[in-house]
Amino acid sequence: MLNVAIVAGGDSGEFGISMKSGKQVLSHIDREKFNPFLIVVRGKNWNCTVDRKKIPIDKNDFSLTIDEKKIRFQVVFNAIHGTPGENGKLQGYFDMLGIPYTSCDVTTSALTFNKSFCKDVVASYGIKTAKSIHLFKNGDHAVKRILEELSLPVFVKPNNGGSSVGMSKVTLEKDLNDALTKAFNEDTEILVEEFIQGRELTCGVLRTEGQIVSMPVTEIISRKEYFDFEAKYKKGLAEEVVPAEVSRYNSERCREISQMLYEKLNCKGVVRFDYIFTGEVFYFLEVNTVPGLSTASIVPRMARAHGWTFSELITRLITEVV
Ligand SMILES: Nc1ncnc2c1ncn2[C@@H]1O[C@H](COP(=O)(O)OP(=O)(O)O)[C@@H](O)[C@H]1O
Ligand SMILES: [Mg+2]
CATH class of the missing domain: 3.30.470.20 (ATP-grasp fold, B domain)
Structure with missing residues (x-):
């Protein structure tokens, strides 16, 4: 039987959503074929709760030790939305350990x-695709340039976001600056895109x-x-x-x-x-x-x-x- 690590959580605003996804996978996975463990990844704390006890993951080899028995995983089911599960970071780690996972590779992610x-x-x-401008923090993101190149309404969004966090639909010129600030609070780069x-x-x-x-x-x-x-x-x-x-x-x-x-x-x-x-x-x-x-x-x-x-x-x- 394959030991499957269902990884969930992550470091974005989608933590809660990812936990729901992970739990849903845990409750529906075919237990005649797989032996699943739900692993919560949050910053440097990676844990698995077994019999109400939080057991830390050994990051050297992505293993778990329960009652002195070491558990290794043959495969990872990736349920982390946003960083580090959707942008390639975790993929790089699993590639280095040689553990296969159910999502896109480093480059594609x-x-x-x-x-x-x-x-x-x-x-x-x-x-x-909608016409857009890609802006970086500390770069030139003058409202004037945006208005010259794009027509309103526009969507202003964090470039690496998800779940519509930090995003605005801007119809009036006067609201553009606040929308840029809001998006830049979530990310160091943003996308200003024409509304379709x-x-x-x-x-x-x-x-x-x-x-x-x-x-x-x-x-x-x-x-x-x-x-x-x-x-x-x-x-x-x-x-x-x-x-x-x-x-x-x-x-x-x-x-x-x-x-x-x-x-x-x-x-x-x-x-x-x-x-x-x-x-x-x-x-x-x-x-x-x-x-x-x-x-x-x-x-x-x-x-x-x-x-x-x-x-x-x-x-x-x-x-x-x-
Ligand atoms: N250019 C656009 N034109 C029309 N609607 C848009 C546009 N960009 C985003 N939206 C709306 O905003 C939602 C979230 O945008 P999206 O780019 O998918 O960000 P997220 O990664 O946060 O889901 C979309 O599902 C859509 O309803
Ligand atoms: Mg979307």
Whole structure:
């Protein structure tokens, strides 16, 4: 039986969400095939709670010692959203130890976590993205330059963020400066991006049995102005329609683009490509390489619509890498 380390937590504002994802994986993983341990990674404290006792992880070899017995892990199930699980940092550590994991590698994680760099690469494959400016702290981020190059409304977001933290939609020129400050409080680099009016569609893709497979396209309908933090995690503020009510042709196009991007970006595990669909064009927004896996999350629902239980999805993700 394989010892599986489900890593959760992390150092971003998505800690709580990641804990929910991790616990959901722990409760659904097939225990006839796998022996799971939930490992909480928070700063330098990495622990596993066994019989109500917090046991520290030995970072030299990512092992656990319970009653003088050393437990090693054959595989890591990555459920950390944001840093260090989604940006390549933890991937580098596991690569050095030679432990396989269920998510993208160092390069792909680092690239895709950087919204601006990722958009440039995605655009190079012929996929449309919103016009934007990438700004660095201490650099020149004059409001004047933004207004010269982009038209309002714009989204101002931390470049390496998630869960819509530190983000604003700016319609009036006078609000731009505050929005920049807010985003710079979360990150040393930010993205100012033109607003695209359209429907928000998302497509989950994974590699299973050696094949790249996309799951049914899903529409996100937010009752807030956009899919902000509250809309993401408060019940009733957003509705996810699986499968999305789009024509078969457009759903196929969305799945094809997503599968192509999965291959070109060299993704691993299950990832979610987000778009704004204007009725003609799919504008790539971002890719989530460690998407949410809690009961309320989109990926488990997509999997169900595809015909897989959550357990089966977990088994597929693990067996693909061991
Ligand atoms: N350029 C844009 N045009 C329209 N809506 C946007 C744009 N950028 C972001 N949004 C809205 O804001 C939400 C969060 O933005 P996103 O870039 O996905 O950041 P996060 O990583 O925090 O999820 C999106 O789901 C969408 O509703
Ligand atoms: Mg998003």
